[in-house]
Amino acid sequence: MRFTKMEALGNDFVVLNAMQQPLKLSAEQIKLLSDRRRGVGCDQVLLAEAARDVGADVRYRIFNADGSEVEHCGNGVRCLARFLVNEGIVSGPRIYVETGLGINVVEIARDGKVTVDMGAPLLKPEMIPFRASAQEVTYNLETTSGSVDISAVSMGNPHAVLVVDDIATAPVHELGTVIGAHPRFPNRTNVGFMQVKSRDSVMLRVYERGVGETPACGTGACAAVVAGRLRGLLDSTVNVELPGGQLEIGWRADSEPVMMTGPARAVFHGEINI
Numbered sequence: 001m002r003f004t005k006m007e008a009l010g011n012d013f014v015v016l017n018a019m020q021q022p023l024k025l026s027a028e029q030i031k032l033l034s035d036r037r038r039g040v041g042c043d044q045v046l047l048a049e050a051a052r053d054v055g056a057d058v059r060y061r062i063f064n065a066d067g068s069e070v071e072h073c074g075n076g077v078r079c080l081a082r083f084l085v086n087e088g089i090v091s092g093p094r095i096y097v098e099t100g101l102g103i104n105v106v107e108i109a110r111d112g113k114v115t116v117d118m119g120a121p122l123l124k125p126e127m128i129p130f131r132a133s134a135q136e137v138t139y140n141l142e143t144t145s146g147s148v149d150i151s152a153v154s155m156g157n158p159h160a161v162l163v164v165d166d167i168a169t170a171p172v173h174e175l176g177t178v179i180g181a182h183p184r185f186p187n188r189t190n191v192g193f194m195q196v197k198s199r200d201s202v203m204l205r206v207y208e209r210g211v212g213e214t215p216a217c218g219t220g221a222c223a224a225v226v227a228g229r230l231r232g233l234l235d236s237t238v239n240v241e242l243p244g245g246q247l248e249i250g251w252r253a254d255s256e257p258v259m260m261t262g263p264a265r266a267v268f269h270g271e272i273n274i
């Protein structure tokens, strides 16, 4: 099976082109592809399929390293668009990527930066999904590690966001595992730890659902800026500094789309027998 290895700020992907012929992968095969010793190694596997929507260039499915299929991947959609242009499948600069939730418009600039209209955040608890009696800016969550205040935001995939004083010493693994599997998140959740530096600059670490901590998380950066704005801490354009590098996130309010700009890079091509 031919694949392309790609990365965005160190969040890495195995991209498979199934646009000509359908490809059905078991959870075991996804885990093997993702395995950094026995397979290729990646955080997520991205499957490019023939678009179903006439307005789209491609349909795209996302699988975490644990084999779970998920709704969206911000760094992944930038890499997918880059892949389609590199392979000559589309000419760009605008690429229309169909996910299970609709079409994302992706634009590749001359300098290689990729901007994505990520759509509007989903904040109603039932849309995240998150068990709560009403929609709030923050929720108090009782955990086995004590009670924490979180924001709950969906970018198609669920995110819990915490504001911390010092990102370097934040208990990312401990709280990431406890909150990520919390029963109030029936589909589990990604967990973001955000340190606010100023109204237009934050630092962020994300403990990703189905993977663990990654060097960068695109939907996590979007969710963190939405949470920060709802808390009155951030302006409408924010530089998000992740361990793997920077993303620029813009969001005004309400049903406005979240705009994300960042890099995407092909690393190598290969063949694997799985």
Ligand SMILES: N[C@H](CCC[C@H](N)C(=O)O)C(=O)O
Pocket (backbone or CB within 6 Å): 011, 043, 044, 062, 064, 070, 071, 072, 073, 074, 075, 076, 157, 158, 190, 208, 209, 210, 211, 216, 217, 218, 219, 220
């Ligand atoms: N782990 C995420 C999917 C990948 C998100 C991340 N890699 C991104 O760039 O948005 C989830 O289970 O919802």
